[in-house]
Every structure is written in structure tokens, then in C-alpha cells.
């Protein structure tokens with residue numbers, strides 16, 4: 001939409017239908033000391049008036065998007081919603097900071113807006129017309145109960161606990177709108193806002209060159225869309241003729257039209273708050289943290305091998321020979337228990353720091369017995385001497401199984417457990433720190449301390465699940481310190497990854513298997529220090 005589009009946009013509409021962007025543009029608002037002027041941010045016009053049920057905005061850092069979320073919320077409560085909006089932030093502290101700081105400042109700067117809002121003394125609830133806006137931290141389950149609303153804003157979606165997001169979604173039940181607006185700086189690939197954007201129509205901002213009429217999308221053509229001039233200044237340029245282009249001559253283009261959710265990709269490349277020179281200098285600076293550059297400047301997800309397994313890393317662990325159907329020498333096992341199925345992985349410990357995977361599969365309740373009966377057969381057939389099973393999900397059935405299997409230990413996660421795994425042979429349990437154990441079982445693969453059987457028809461599905469967990473750095477609410485968590489990407493399907501984790505925990509408590517060959521790796525073995533033994 002061009003710079004005049006704000007005005008043009010409204011001409012085609014009746015007075016009742018007049019756009020929110022048009023109304024706001026003509027309210028002469030101020031925004032943190034500066035006049036609110038959508039002509040400077042033409043890419044924000046469409047999001048203000050987008051009436052899709054699901055809107056996803058994958059954005060860069062410090063883009064001034066809070067004002068969009070707040071104004072959009074106020075205008076929708078005033079003119080559209082009978083019940084109101086649940087405005088969610090990651091934590092309660094975020095809500096307090098926001099409410100006392102930014103929201104109140106916007107109200108002070110804009111008497112016209114403040115006149116629409118009552119109950120401004122109450123920090124976490126505002127009345128606008130007949131509708132209410134509830135500002136809530138997503139951490140607290142009780143804060144999300146019994147609030148009927150028409151719309152939910154998820155501000156910094158990637159920092160939210162996804163089980164709480166599902167709980168919050170229920171607040172829309174019974175509304176005739178059911179509008180969800182998710183906005184976040186992305187973190188890791190196919191997680192959170194990145195996953196949702198990939199399911200959407202994936203709109204990108206395309207800029208028309210005033211010289212050659214070619215359309216350039218800055219995000220899709222970075223870094224070719226930036227040009228350093230002789231005087232060291234940097235301009236946004238047409239990828240075809242290399243002349244200067246201006247984001248105000250742009251429009252949103254859906255790269256996956258026909259999808260029901262509406263997705264926007266808003267990076268710093270189009271922002272008039274961030275000069276192209278700062279962005280290119282940062283990109284060319286060898287000290288720049290690459291993940292932060294991608295996430296904050298380009299609004300793109302990013303992960304390296306420390307955070308996320310890929311096919312290359314998994315394939316590098318494959319050997320020439322096939323799965324073994326049984327074993328006479330001792331083996332170790334890990335199993336992830338579901339409602340009607342069990343995923344297991346079996347390996348031989350061939351050296352203090354090397355594992356040779358013999359078999360992996362999913363057992364399902366059926367003609368060949370219950371999944372637990374089939375697991376028992378595997379334990380006998382493979383001479384399993386140590387087995388770790390997730391005890392947290394299906395506690396009763398796992399305890400029953402343990403009664404007849406002294407080699408089996410139930411695994412419990414405890415966030416305050418440090419370094420060593422805590423084995424209790426009397427209760428047949430092992431307590432581990434989830435993050436540290438997942439780190440260790442991840443490293444076993446990236447350091448190629450493990451071999452897998454030659455890829456067969458089961459390999460692709462195994463790899464998919466192994467890749468479905470990723471390492472994410474988040475801020476701890478209590479301490480304010482940065483911490484690491486392993487999160488599920490996309491659709492939850494990570495059973496083999498957990499079975500693999502339990503296997504590595506098993507192996508840490510088992511001796512090296514006697515008298516069995518280790519099997520040859522296909523690609524060259526790269527030995528690095530450390531092992532899965534140490535968490």
C-alpha cells in the first residue's frame with residue numbers, strides 16, 4: 001500500500017465500515033513523543049484492519065509493535081467486540097511493567113484515547129465502551145480462568161508455555177469472533193511464531209522500484225537488498241537495477257495464498273527506526289551473535305547444531321550393517337511410554353563413551369500382546385541389563401512393570417537436580433535434570449559417539465522425531481537469569497527422542513558390554529572429548 005493509501009483505503013468504504021487505520025491516522029495521536037503517522041509505517045496499515053480469525057506476526061526486535069497491539073485492542077473493543085480482549089504477556093512482571101509504563105504513557109500522551117478508556121487506575125483491567133481488556137501473565141493458570149473474551153493477543157508468543165496457550169484459547173469459546181493475534185520475535189526453526197507463520201499465507205512486504213518497476217522483498221533477498229556506497233553509507237536497493245528503493249512503495253503479497261491464517265513477516269529491514277547501515281555493519285561484524293542477528297534484525301528463526309539435530313548429523317552416525325534381531329552380549333534400553341504404545345531404543349555399550357544402536361521401534365497394544373508384554377520379549381531377546389522408562393506419564397503401569405523387572409528404572413525429572421544422575425536401586429528410580437540429560441544425549445550424536453543401523457524403512461520416521469526437540473534460551477521468571485529448556489517444535493511427536501534420552505541415561509549406569517563387536521561406521525569417525533556419561 002502506498003503512502004496515500006491510508007486515505008484512499010477509506011474512500012471505498014461506508015462511514016460505518018471505515019477502517020481502524022484511517023480512524024487512528026486522523027486522531028492526531030502521539031506515540032512516545034512522536035506523532036503517530038502510519039504513512040511512515042505503511043506495512044502496519046493492513047494488520048490494523050485484518051479481520052482474520054488467526055493473525056500471526058513474526059517480527060524483529062524493538063520494532064515498536066506494542067503500540068500496534070494496544071491501539072488495535074482499544075479500537076476493536078470500542079467498535080467491534082461486545083465482551084473484550086485477553087491481552088497476554090509471558091509473565092506477571094511483564095504485565096506490571098507494561099501497564100504502569102507503556103500503557104499509561106500512551107494514555108497520558110493521548111487524551112482522545114484516554115477518554116475511551118475507563119478504570120485506568122486498576123492496573124490489569126480496563127473498560128473500553130462495554131468491553132473489558134484483561135492484561136494477564138500466561139504463567140498463572142488461575143489468571144486464565146473464567147474470562148469470556150472475543151479476542152486474545154499473545155505478545156511475545158515464543159516465550160510462552162504452550163500448554164497455557166491452549167488453556168487461554170478456551171476463553172474464546174462462545175464468542176462470535178474468536179480472534180487470535182500472535183506476535184513475537186522468532187527463536188528456533190519451526191517453533192512458536194515461526195511454526196505458526198509457516199502454517200499461514202506467509203505474507204511478505206514487496207517494494208516496487210520507481211526506476212525499473214521490479215519488485216524486491218528485502219527479507220527474501222538479504223543481503224543483496226542492501227548496497228554500501230562509496231561514502232560508506234548503506235541504502236536499500238532494488239535487486240535488479242541496484243537503485244535506491246523505499247519501503248513506503250510496498251505492498252503485502254501472500255506467498256502461500258489460500259491458507260486460513262494471516263501471517264506477516266516484519267523485519268527491521270523495512271523499519272525507518274533502524275538504518276540499513278546499522279544492519280549491514282552488524283551483519284559484517286565477525287563478533288555479532290548470528291542467532292540474535294537472525295532473530296532480532298531479520299525476524300527469522302535460527303539454530304545451529306548445538307541446538308537442533310539435522311539429517312546430516314544423524315546420517316553421519318549410520319553404519320553399514322543392518323539392525324541386529326537379538327543379542328547374546330549385554331545391552332541397554334530406553335523406552336518412552338504412551339497411553340497405548342511404547343517407543344524403545346536398544347544399544348550395546350561398546351566402550352565407556354560409545355554406543356552401538358541395535359534396534360528401535362514402536363510397540364502398540366494389539367494381537368502380539370500389550371505393548372508392555374512386547375517390551376518384556378525385547379528385554380529377554382536382547383539381553384537388556386539396564387533399562388530406563390519414563391515413569392511420570394503412565395506411573396501405575398510402569399510401576400507394575402518394574403515389579404517383575406529389576407533391571408528397569410523409572411525416570412523422574414527434577415529441575416534442581418545437578419550434574420550427576422541420582423540412582424535409587426531400592427525404589428528402582430533415577431532422578432535427572434531434564435535439560436542436562438537432553439544436552440548429554442544430544443551431544444552423544446553431534447560428537448558421533450554413537451552408531452545407528454544402516455537406514456531402512458524406519459529411519460526417516462526415527463530421524464523426524466529425533467529432530468523434533470530443540471534447545472531454547474529463555475529468561476527465568478524468578479531469577480531473571482537466562483536458562484536453557486528443550487522445547488517441542490511444530491506438532492508434538494518426539495517419542496524416539498525421549499526414548500533415546502532414557503537410553504543414554506541407562507548407558508551411564510551400565511558397564512561396557514563384554515565380547516561383542518562394535519560395528520563399523522559408514523562415514524569417518526570423528527572422536528571428540530567428553531561423552532554421554534557426563535551430563
Ligand SMILES: [Zn+2]
Pocket residue numbers: 209210211212213214238239240241242243
Ligand atoms: Zn530497479
